[in-house]
Amino acid sequence: MIEKRKSKRFPISLKLEISSLFKQDNIHVDNINEPIEVINVSKTGIGFKSKGDLPLEYYFNACIQLGGPLSKLYTVVKIVRREDRDESNLYGCEFVGMSSVLNYIFDEFEAGFLESN
Template sequence: MRIEKRRTKRIDVDVTVSLRQLGDGFVSGYSSDTVDVHVIDISKGGIAFESDYDFKINSYYDTIITLANKESFGAVIEVLRKDVHGANNVYGCRFVGINADDQFKIDVYQLLHDNGEAQ
């Protein structure tokens, strides 16, 4: 059994978001301004997403996340880790640019999710 080391509880989600690199050195082999990724979980501390693109560790991206309850917020994320899962990579990211009001939206979504009210 694995011991959970995260400070905040993660919630499974099924959301597609666009990431836009901040700074230079975008996704290797990709020349567009944004990349769409599939977010698989979220917490007040960050997100995990799947993608077949090769994101650089310690790179920063701007995004807007819309939750199933239609709440949306903008955030800056930092890519911290990469795990290979078949054809896709799963990336773990932390929020580095998110305000308290937007963290509260995640709290509310988590409560709805825990009570079976989030879709």
């Protein structure tokens, strides 16, 4: 199968919580408080699992730490895809407006990942 992703994804285990979602037309969905389990990350986005039913094309703010204290990303994430599973949903998301200057964080994470495997 031909890989169609823009960037290589790496497995990761992170716990986050989505407290609110928003859309560009100033539409907000508050008080969600939905825990999510991030399962992979790349330079362009994340994949996560959630038992919640989250709408597509909505955004949320995320803080993702990939390694040491200097490897913390504050970014906006857009939900672009959902796959229904038995006990949870699998979501695909892309980072929005993240500067390419921050690619070094992913490069360091990838180097560390390859060293440990």
